[in-house]
Amino acid sequence: MRRAFRVAYDGTAYRGFQRQPHAETVENDLFRALAALGVTSEPQVPPDGYAAAGRTDAGVSARAQTVSFDCPAWLSPVALNSELPADVRAWASADVAESFHAQYDARSRRYRYFLHAPDAADERVEDALARLAGGHDFHNLTPDERGTERDLRTGFERDGEFLLCTFEAGGFPRSFVRRAVRLVEWVASGERAPEFVDRVLGSEPVTGVDSFGAAPAEPLVLDSVAYPVRFERDEQAVESLASVFGRRRVERQTGARVASRLTRTD
Known part of the structure; x- marks a missing residue:
């Protein structure tokens, strides 16, 4: 079956989304996760039918990057997150037609x-x-x-x-x-x-x-990618996303407060 996944990620530590042989990218982590779960045979090989909505540059983040590929029915956002680093969180999915393509079918x-x-x-x-x-x-x-x-x-x-x-x-x-x-x-x-x-x-x-x-x-x-498809939120995955990026928000706000204090010389 073919399934599409919504994926959020903090891109600040990555050299972009697209797979690169000698750099840390979101797609590299995604392929490693799929191999660890047994969906693919090795981390360098994308799954059958794989496509992504876009290729964000180094440093760019996403709320709704979308990838689609053939996978077993048990592969949910939560299952995918179990092998992904915290910087990358799948949070919704949709069963799609075998002809669905995450890049070309985006409206x-x-x-x-x-x-x-x-x-x-x-x-x-x-x-x-x-x-x-x-x-x-x-x-x-x-x-x-x-x-x-x-x-x-x-x-x-x-x-x-x-x-x-x-x-x-x-x-x-x-x-x-x-x-x-x-x-x-x-x-x-x-x-x-x-x-x-x-x-x-x-x-x-x-x-x-x-x-x-x-x-x-x-x-x-990358805030949104629209399709003629209804995505179902995985509430457990959404909770994980909120926890991970919520902590990151607090860390960065705290850092901003510290930096603001350091600018004062009174």
């Missing part, structure tokens, strides 16, 4: 970026994101030479010192979201006028002093 993907921007002008953020929304050729926002035309939906909300920027599309070219965030940051800070977004979306390459790189990877999360 949309949504990323969220937590941008620290306490002094950013929200109206300029809104303007920049509105200009990015819709159908465009985003060739200036990716190193890819093909597949750069996308229909993009954008949004944001203010959360204290942070901006939560949302990008949703059927798929994304490489580095797109992080470069789009850098562009929004430039406009929000006043370093570039909102009209600069229109230039980036134009047909001419953006070079020289106007060229820009990608925002850091760690604040980016």
Whole structure:
């Protein structure tokens, strides 16, 4: 039978999602877990019918990465978690058709970026994101030479010192979201006028002093992947996920408080 799994992971310690022979990746850990459970014969070999919704970069995390493959009926999110490291938690699953493919059957993907921007002008953020929304050729926002035309939906909300920027599309070219965030940051800070977004979306390459790189990877999360499939939450697995990442949240908040105290010299 073929089954799809929702997987959450903290990507800060990984060199990305996709399997690499000499680096720690989420997919490497997933394949090792499947081999340990006897689903596959060895950790270097993916299971039959295997596919993943996307390939997140080094440092990027996910709430709803989705993988699908052929497996025995007993393989639940809890069973999978028993051989996965704490950084990676399966939390829901769905029995799917034998033809189901986690990459090609996805209807949309949504990323969220937590941008620290306490002094950013929200109206300029809104303007920049509105200009990015819709159908465009985003060739200036990716190193890819093909597949750069996308229909993009954008949004944001203010959360204290942070901006939560949302990008949703059927798929994304490489580095797109992080470069789009850098562009929004430039406009929000006043370093570039909102009209600069229109230039980036134009047909001419953006070079020289106007060229820009990608925002850091760690604040980016693959938040959702939509399918015409109903996923069932595994409540025991969800409890494990909440415990693991809840502890991590407290640890990082504590570290932030300590760092904040260290900045005071009174």
